[in-house]
Amino acid sequence: xxSRKQEKFDLILEAALKVIAENxxxxxxxxxxxxxxGIADGTVYLYFKNKEDILISLFQQxxxxxxxxxxxxxxxxxxxxEALRKICEIHFTELEQNVNLAYVTxxxxxxxxxxxxxxxxxxxxxxxxxxxxxxxxxxxEGSFRPDLDIKLTRLLLFGGMDEVVNSWLISGRKxxxxxxxxxxxxxxxxxLK
Amino acid sequence: xxSRKQEKFDLILEAALKVIAENxxxxxxxxxxxxxxGIADGTVYLYFKNKEDILISLFQQxxxxxxxxxxxxxxxxxxxxEALRKICEIHFTELEQNVNLAYVTxxxxxxxxxxxxxxxxxxxxxxxxxxxxxxxxxxxEGSFRPDLDIKLTRLLLFGGMDEVVNSWLISGRKxxxxxxxxxxxxxxxxxLK
Amino acid sequence: xxSRKQEKFDLILEAALKVIAENxxxxxxxxxxxxxxGIADGTVYLYFKNKEDILISLFQQxxxxxxxxxxxxxxxxxxxxEALRKICEIHFTELEQNVNLAYVTxxxxxxxxxxxxxxxxxxxxxxxxxxxxxxxxxxxEGSFRPDLDIKLTRLLLFGGMDEVVNSWLISGRKxxxxxxxxxxxxxxxxxLK
Amino acid sequence: xxSRKQEKFDLILEAALKVIAENxxxxxxxxxxxxxxGIADGTVYLYFKNKEDILISLFQQxxxxxxxxxxxxxxxxxxxxEALRKICEIHFTELEQNVNLAYVTxxxxxxxxxxxxxxxxxxxxxxxxxxxxxxxxxxxEGSFRPDLDIKLTRLLLFGGMDEVVNSWLISGRKxxxxxxxxxxxxxxxxxLK
DNA sequence: GATGAATGAGGCTTCATTCAT
DNA sequence: AATGAATGAAGCCTCATTCAT
Numbered sequence: 001x002x003s004r005k006q007e008k009f010d011l012i013l014e015a016a017l018k019v020i021a022e023n024x025x026x027x028x029x030x031x032x033x034x035x036x037x038g039i040a041d042g043t044v045y046l047y048f049k050n051k052e053d054i055l056i057s058l059f060q061q062x063x064x065x066x067x068x069x070x071x072x073x074x075x076x077x078x079x080x081x082e083a084l085r086k087i088c089e090i091h092f093t094e095l096e097q098n099v100n101l102a103y104v105t106x107x108x109x110x111x112x113x114x115x116x117x118x119x120x121x122x123x124x125x126x127x128x129x130x131x132x133x134x135x136x137x138x139x140x141e142g143s144f145r146p147d148l149d150i151k152l153t154r155l156l157l158f159g160g161m162d163e164v165v166n167s168w169l170i171s172g173r174k175x176x177x178x179x180x181x182x183x184x185x186x187x188x189x190x191x192l193k
Numbered sequence: 194x195x196s197r198k199q200e201k202f203d204l205i206l207e208a209a210l211k212v213i214a215e216n217x218x219x220x221x222x223x224x225x226x227x228x229x230x231g232i233a234d235g236t237v238y239l240y241f242k243n244k245e246d247i248l249i250s251l252f253q254q255x256x257x258x259x260x261x262x263x264x265x266x267x268x269x270x271x272x273x274x275e276a277l278r279k280i281c282e283i284h285f286t287e288l289e290q291n292v293n294l295a296y297v298t299x300x301x302x303x304x305x306x307x308x309x310x311x312x313x314x315x316x317x318x319x320x321x322x323x324x325x326x327x328x329x330x331x332x333x334e335g336s337f338r339p340d341l342d343i344k345l346t347r348l349l350l351f352g353g354m355d356e357v358v359n360s361w362l363i364s365g366r367k368x369x370x371x372x373x374x375x376x377x378x379x380x381x382x383x384x385l386k
Numbered sequence: 387x388x389s390r391k392q393e394k395f396d397l398i399l400e401a402a403l404k405v406i407a408e409n410x411x412x413x414x415x416x417x418x419x420x421x422x423x424g425i426a427d428g429t430v431y432l433y434f435k436n437k438e439d440i441l442i443s444l445f446q447q448x449x450x451x452x453x454x455x456x457x458x459x460x461x462x463x464x465x466x467x468e469a470l471r472k473i474c475e476i477h478f479t480e481l482e483q484n485v486n487l488a489y490v491t492x493x494x495x496x497x498x499x500x501x502x503x504x505x506x507x508x509x510x511x512x513x514x515x516x517x518x519x520x521x522x523x524x525x526x527e528g529s530f531r532p533d534l535d536i537k538l539t540r541l542l543l544f545g546g547m548d549e550v551v552n553s554w555l556i557s558g559r560k561x562x563x564x565x566x567x568x569x570x571x572x573x574x575x576x577x578l579k
Numbered sequence: 580x581x582s583r584k585q586e587k588f589d590l591i592l593e594a595a596l597k598v599i600a601e602n603x604x605x606x607x608x609x610x611x612x613x614x615x616x617g618i619a620d621g622t623v624y625l626y627f628k629n630k631e632d633i634l635i636s637l638f639q640q641x642x643x644x645x646x647x648x649x650x651x652x653x654x655x656x657x658x659x660x661e662a663l664r665k666i667c668e669i670h671f672t673e674l675e676q677n678v679n680l681a682y683v684t685x686x687x688x689x690x691x692x693x694x695x696x697x698x699x700x701x702x703x704x705x706x707x708x709x710x711x712x713x714x715x716x717x718x719x720e721g722s723f724r725p726d727l728d729i730k731l732t733r734l735l736l737f738g739g740m741d742e743v744v745n746s747w748l749i750s751g752r753k754x755x756x757x758x759x760x761x762x763x764x765x766x767x768x769x770x771l772k
Numbered sequence: 773g774a775t776g777a778a779t780g781a782g783g784c785t786t787c788a789t790t791c792a793t
Numbered sequence: 794a795a796t797g798a799a800t801g802a803a804g805c806c807t808c809a810t811t812c813a814t
Contacts, residue, residue, distance in 0.1 A: 166352075
């Protein structure tokens with residue numbers, strides 16, 4: 001993709017994120033997104049196959065960035081404990097700093113069709129796999145219980161963090177999300193040992 | 194509500210559950226639900242204000258039944274540990290036995306509008322509060338850590354179980370959900386101590 | 387179909403015929419047809435699957451009526467010669483008397499999709515087959531040449547009449563179509579003997 | 580028109596014929612035609628006023644070539660009978676040898692707007708007039724009936740041949756079109772005498 | 773109470789055409 | 794002369810809800 005094309009591609013995704021955050025999933029017409037991006041409706045279709053394609057791309061791009069960030073941080077970690085703390089730190093910090101992204105991914109995109117959510121699921125997978133890798137590493141290091149059910153535990157970790165973010169959003173962000181990191185990690189680590 | 198009214202009220206909710214489980218949220222038109230219930234489209238509106246009202250009522254009724262069941266079981270428990278185990282047991286057992294209910298509440302109803310999901314949230318609240326009560330009890334009993342953040346922990350527990358159910362459904366129920374109870378509770382208890 | 391349903395079904399087809407005749411195929415939106423019929427747009431879809439279904443039904447109904455008329459008249463004929471004359475008489479007379487129908491079937495519907503025209507072709511088939519039957523009868527009676535290629539000749543007859551009607555319409559109906567019957571039949575009969 | 584201009588003009592028409600034959604009238608976007616011609620979309624508009632102009636030009640060019648061919652052959656004919664046979668021969672032979680042209684003119688271009696078809700009608704006119712000339716000649720020669728209605732008969736001849744070609748195309752060209760020449764001419768000549 | 777025919781708003785997408793480069 | 798990115802109008806269809814019977 002040329003830089004010019006990439007530029008407008010990003011412009012539309014950014015507009016989509018803002019419009020969905022402001023109007024909700026069902027209130028986000030293509031015309032609104034185009035207007036926010038300052039282009040004609042038809043132009044959107046030069047960059048995306050259809051509406052669903054915008055949403056999937058949006059999720060892929062943003063989640064891809066997050067996963068890169070996760071990977072980089074985890075590589076710097078000296079132990080599974082530290083890696084897990086990094087995971088939770090980034091998870092909570094990034095979503096607290098990008099409320100629009102948090103709102104769209106946690107609340108709005110979950111009302112989309114099964115089709116779309118399956119595609120989104122694929123974007124989440126690398127993240128789940130990263131958690132899995134950390135768990136395996138922890139068991140090998142001897143810092144996590146050897147009888148840990150990896151497949152089950154990764155769900156308990158992801159589901160726990162996910163629900164904390166959800167609750168924080170639905171509450172109207174009345175408290176700090178990052179302030180929950182220490183206790184969350186503590187709970188996880190105790191459960192893993 | 195007269196018994197006659199209650200009867201048809203329940204009939205419609207039952208039809209709705211079946212139709213949504215079979216056709217998905219977006220494929221469940223009022224006409225389909227009415228047909229499944231063996232009544233005319235218009236009759237639905239004699240018992241429910243609108244479509245959203247059906248879904249909220251459905252959730253309230255079924256989740257209300259579950260919460261009663263939770264409450265009864267928990268009262269019989271002799272310790273917080275045992276109560277928590279009961280919670281997880283019922284959560285996984287009931288949803289494994291009522292796949293339609295599981296599918297509709299975990300997958301389909303989450304595609305509904307923010308409005309609807311807020312109402313649904315109210316139905317989930319008593320459950321979350323029950324978990325909270327158990328946590329407080331456990332701290333008082335001395336079996337759970339005294340420094341536990343109750344509000345945060347209840348989310349981690351609920352979110353963890355929720356994600357396990359979700360993953361089980363999305364996987365196509367290829368393994369036993371109840372078989373996850375022991376390890377899930379173990380992880381939770383370790384984290385709580 | 388109940389009489390009430392049939393009534394509105396016919397009402398919509400009548401409206402469609404008028405609207406297409408007045409606005410052309412591409413200028414005939416569902417909304418225009420509904421307005422002409424005095425009903426809401428959505429009501430159209432209680433009686434027809436989609437726009438194409440209206441057009442096919444229109445053609446089937448009107449051509450079905452014509453074919454019935456052809457069949458009845460032909461049965462009364464004492465010879466193949468007379469039957470052929472009847473065919474041409476009805477063909478030209480009916481279309482001259484129903485200019486809207488003529489215009490729509492000859493001009494407008496021919497700009498439709500291949501799909502639609504295939505369906506329409508099925509409606510025309512019984513007519514072509516009737517001509518074929520007359521030709522066979524004529525050969526058996528000894529009034530037509532025994533070496534006649536039936537499949538080819540039926541096309542020459544149908545195509546000839548079709549083009550005469552076409553030309554009459556495109557000319558703006560500046561002359562009488564029925565006045566062409568005698569000479570047309572004369573040409574055909576000579577060619578057949 | 581300079582030779583350079585003429586060259587690209589022809590290139591576009593050739594591309595249009597191929598694209599329409601392969602994709603149907605409704606599947607033939609300007610972008611497809613431009614791509615087939617190896618030029619940019621906008622370049623098309625340096626040579627043609629609009630899309631309709633391409634189609635009209637295509638028809639004019641190809642039908643013009645055919646009419647020239649008709650004229651040349653007819654001039655060599657020694658009698659009206661022979662001329663008529665030549666007409667039918669060329670009509671069937673040329674379309675059998677140029678299936679793309681046959682398909683586009685007989686099937687695809689007929690789905691176009693009334694506007695376009697009127698313009699196309701102008702291109703067909705010289706052909707109809709040629710048939711007319713032959714008929715007049717035949718009457719003068721004494722080989723055709725003196726009471727022949729020239730205007731009507733030319734339609735019967737053209738319409739007959741047109742329908743035979745149509746039917747051959749729709750059938751999927753399962754038989755030889757040129758094999759129909761003899762019997763078609765025989766039918767015509769008998770009808771004319 | 774029950775019916776079910778009728779309503780009508782609302783949005784995604786295509787593609788011929790333009791025009792700045 | 795050539796490009797090709799951008800434009801934006803236009804229409805089919807669905808389905809929650811109503812109301813006359």
